[in-house]
Amino acid sequence: MIANPALNRRIPFLKDTSYIYAVITTMIKLQHVSKSFNSIKAVNNISFEVRQGETVVLLGTSGCGKTTTLRMINRLEKPSSGEVLVNGKNVKDQPLEALRRGIGYVLQHHGLFPHYTIEENIAIVPQLLKWHKEKTKNRVAEVMEKLQLPLTLLYQYPDQLSGGQQQRVGLARALAADPPILLMDEPLGALDPVTRSAIRQDFNRVDELKQKTILLVTHDVQEAFELADRICLMNKGEIVQIGSPSALLFKPASPFVSSFLKEQKLQLELETITVDDVWDLLPKSAAKVNQQEIDLHNNLWQSLEILSASTDATVTNYIINKNGEERMIDPAIIMQAYTSYKNRMVYG
Numbered sequence: 001m002i003a004n005p006a007l008n009r010r011i012p013f014l015k016d017t018s019y020i021y022a023v024i025t026t027m028i029k030l031q032h033v034s035k036s037f038n039s040i041k042a043v044n045n046i047s048f049e050v051r052q053g054e055t056v057v058l059l060g061t062s063g064c065g066k067t068t069t070l071r072m073i074n075r076l077e078k079p080s081s082g083e084v085l086v087n088g089k090n091v092k093d094q095p096l097e098a099l100r101r102g103i104g105y106v107l108q109h110h111g112l113f114p115h116y117t118i119e120e121n122i123a124i125v126p127q128l129l130k131w132h133k134e135k136t137k138n139r140v141a142e143v144m145e146k147l148q149l150p151l152t153l154l155y156q157y158p159d160q161l162s163g164g165q166q167q168r169v170g171l172a173r174a175l176a177a178d179p180p181i182l183l184m185d186e187p188l189g190a191l192d193p194v195t196r197s198a199i200r201q202d203f204n205r206v207d208e209l210k211q212k213t214i215l216l217v218t219h220d221v222q223e224a225f226e227l228a229d230r231i232c233l234m235n236k237g238e239i240v241q242i243g244s245p246s247a248l249l250f251k252p253a254s255p256f257v258s259s260f261l262k263e264q265k266l267q268l269e270l271e272t273i274t275v276d277d278v279w280d281l282l283p284k285s286a287a288k289v290n291q292q293e294i295d296l297h298n299n300l301w302q303s304l305e306i307l308s309a310s311t312d313a314t315v316t317n318y319i320i321n322k323n324g325e326e327r328m329i330d331p332a333i334i335m336q337a338y339t340s341y342k343n344r345m346v347y348g
Contacts, residue, residue: 025051025052025087025088026049026050026051026052026085026088027050027051027052027086027087027180027181027213028049028050028073028084028085028086028181028213028215029048029049029050029083029084029085029088030046030047030048030049030069030072030073030082030083030084030085031047031082031083031084031085032045032046032047032081032082032083033045033046033047033069033072033079033081033082033083033084034046034079034080034081034082035065035068035069035072035077035078035079035080036080041237042065042068042237043065043068043069043072043079043237044065044236044237044238045082045238046065046069046082046234046237046238046239047082047239048232048239048242050213050214050215051213052180052213053210053211053212053213054213054214054229054230055203055213055214055215055216055227055228055229055230056214056215056216056228056229056230056231056232056242057215057216057217057218057223057224057227057228057230057231057232058070058215058216058217058218058232058234059218059219059221059224059228059231059232059233059234060219060233060234060235061219061235062219064234064235064236064237065234065236065237065238066217066234067185067186067217069217069234070183070185070215070217071185072084072091073086073091073103073183073215074091074099074100074103074105074183075091075092075096075099075100078092086099086102086103086181087102087180101125101128101129101177101179102179102180102181103179103181103182103183104173104174104175104177104179104181104182104183104212105174105182105183105184105185106170106171106174106182106183106184106185106187107170107185107186107187108185108186108187108188108189111170112158112166112169112170112173113158114157114158114159115157116157116158117154117155117156117157118144118149118153118154118155118156118157118158118161118169119137119140119154119155121158121169121173122140122143122144122169122172122173122176123136123137123139123140123176124173124176125173125176125177126139126140126176126177129177131177139176139177139178140154140172140176143172143175143176143208144172146172146175146206146208147168147171147172147202147206148168148202149165149168149169149172153165153169162195163191163192163195164191164195164198164199167187167188167191167195167199168199168202170187171187171199171202175208175209175212178208179212180212180213181212181213181214181215182209182212182213182214182215182216183214183215183216184214184215184216184217185217186217186218186219187199187216188200188218188220188223189218189219189220196223200223200226200227203226203227216228221260221261221264221268222264222267222268224245225245225268225271225272226271228245229244230242230243230244231243231244231245231248233248233257233260235256235260240253240254240256240257241253241254241257245268245272246272246345248261249261249265249268249269249272250269250342250345250346251345251346267301269338269342270299270300270301270304270338271299271300271301271302272299273299273300273338273341274296274297274298274299274300275294275295275296275297275298275299275300275303275320275329276296276297276322277341278300278334278337278338278340278341279296279320279322279327281336281337281340281341282320282327282328282329282333282337283327283328283333284325284326284327284328285317285319285326285327285328289316290314290315290316290317291315291316291317291318291319291326292310292312292315292317292318292319293318293319293320293321294306294307294318294319294320294329296320296321296322300334300337300338303329303334304331304334307329307330307331307334308331317330318330
């Protein structure tokens with residue numbers, strides 16, 4: 001079985017795990033990295049890597065070292081010890097400007113230049129790279145369209161935009177020169193929950209973002225589980241556990257992991273498990289009339305929401321269709337399948 005289901009989604013024709021890891025390049029690698037500020041050790045001997053096309057989220061409470069870790073990758077901070085490698089090369093041996101131009105950087109408060117128009121803000125890196133004016137103009141329009149920013153905003157200034165629009169412009173600027181790597185430091189932290197949810201949907205909708213190697217910092221558990229292929233949970237400058245969302249939920253490495261996730265654990269588990277995951281636990285459907293189909297790829301939480309929101313009295317049962325075979329689904333069946341699946345994951 002593929003160790004990382006998200007990677008399997010990105011390369012669906014590859015089924016052998018060892019081959020996947022052979023063809024996916026390690027884009028970011030930290031080896032025994034520590035960072036001290038005077039006598040305070042902010043990061044303590046951490047090692048991890050981010051593979052090409054993967055989204056890894058640094059999750060943890062304030063002060064756990066996640067932002068410091070991120071900042072060492074583009075040399076905004078210098079490690080006290082250890083090595084940081086980007087695309088196989090130690091960052092300290094790379095020219096600073098070249099390193100940063102190959103990395104998109106998105107900040108919590110967007111970091112837009114207030115006296116530049118939206119077009120000028122997005123075009124900064126392409127202009128530094130001396131792109132042709134027409135190429136730059138076309139690219140600016142392209143990333144704005146992908147992020148659902150109307151072109152009427154091109155000649156406006158940041159303070160004329162809503163918070164959500166400003167954050168999308170910050171993301172568009174990071175994408176403009178098409179860097180292979182994106183570093184994102186609490187990119188949605190300053191937004192209201194509704195806007196945050198809408199921008200999180202962009203991550204799942206915009207193909208270009210799916211192709212990037214992304215290292216993202218957040219303290220929002222829901223955000224981490226929604227966006228991450230793997231989560232790196234940190235505490236007091238150290239990595240407590242790194243793995244898929246499922247691994248943290250069903251195979252916690254320590255009591256700290258369980259405690260950190262406990263308040264949202266049920267919802268996170270239901271959102272992590274898809275209907276397809278529990279297919280073999282669903283009863284076969286005998287009814288052939290008044291059926292409504294629920295998507296096989298929905299997670300269990302989505303499926304419960306759909307079932308609870310249904311007002312169609314003519315529907316007598318809900319079914320899942322997989323390769324022409326039908327299975328029944330309702331809230332009780334979902335919760336029974338969830339319990340069985342969880343036991344399977346926890347106890348094997």
